[in-house]
Amino acid sequence: MHTLQVDLGARSYPIYIGRGLLSQGELLRQHLAGRQVMIVSNETVAPLYLDRVAAALGEVTHETVILPDGEQYKNLETLNRIFDALLEHRFERSCTLVALGGGVVGDMTGFAAACYQRGVAFIQIPTTLLAQVDSSVGGKTGVNHPLGKNMIGAFHQPRCVIADTDTLDTLPDRELSAGLAEVIKYGLIRDADFLAWLEDNMDALLARDHAALAHAIEQSCRN
Ligand SMILES: NC(=O)c1ccc[n+]([C@@H]2O[C@H](COP(=O)([O-])OP(=O)(O)OC[C@H]3O[C@@H](n4cnc5c(N)ncnc54)[C@H](O)[C@@H]3O)[C@@H](O)[C@H]2O)c1
Structure with missing residues (x-):
């Protein structure tokens, strides 16, 4: 956690x-x-x-x-x-x-x-x-x-x-995508390292890998 x-x-x-x-x-x-x-x-x-x-x-x-x-x-x-x-x-x-x-x-x-x-x-x-x-x-x-x-x-x-x-x-795929769009926005606006991490881990996020999701949520909440 x-x-x-x-x-x-x-x-x-x-x-x-x-x-x-x-x-x-x-x-x-x-x-x-x-x-x-x-x-x-x-x-x-x-x-x-x-x-x-x-x-x-x-x-x-x-x-x-x-x-x-x-x-x-x-x-x-x-x-x-x-x-x-x-x-x-x-x-x-x-x-x-x-x-x-x-x-x-x-x-x-x-x-x-x-x-x-x-x-x-x-x-x-x-x-x-x-x-x-x-x-x-x-x-x-x-x-x-x-x-x-x-x-x-x-x-x-x-x-x-x-x-x-x-x-x-x-969660329906469409709603997952809506959330990921918001996550990408945080990367684009405020955090280049996080944006690079997102590029490397997008497949895992789309596959709902829990460790990747938890990291993305944490980074987004920090921003
Ligand atoms: N307060 C804020 O700072 C803030 C920021 C951004 C957006 N919002 C508001 O958030 C709302 C949009 O939120 P949203 O995108 O979560 O939409 P939502 O609450 O309408 O949820 C989207 C759909 O997913 C369903 N759902 C929710 N959790 C599910 C789950 N685990 N499994 C299956 N289905 C599930 C919901 O029943 C709904 O049909 C808008 O009203 C927007 O104004 C508020």
């Missing part, structure tokens, strides 16, 4: 990168704010990985919100489903939201966490390469408005990011 520390003073947080991290329950449990946990996922990712996250929570009970899948649902109406679930289950300020999915789920869960009771804890479990290298890191959260993408949002830092490269095994 690679661990990167994002240094933001009191809001610093670790990014864990590697295989099998969803089975290491302690990684998740040590960052919970209290005993109320809401897992937010979508109808594609939940059937694949929700059980693993639930098992990682061990004896900590949780509630779940499953959102429809797609950028077109990244809006205030869908966001309200998260607030409905939090209020119906009487979640308090000491709760933790866990985002399990790609950038859409991560952005919406983070924004819900920024707003609910003026701000509660949240944890990112990104399951697309794009989310692992970009959207889960940096604290930008939000939803779209009919008049503009990502126009309603807030900065809200996660307590940790758990990037389990095993989740990339089920």
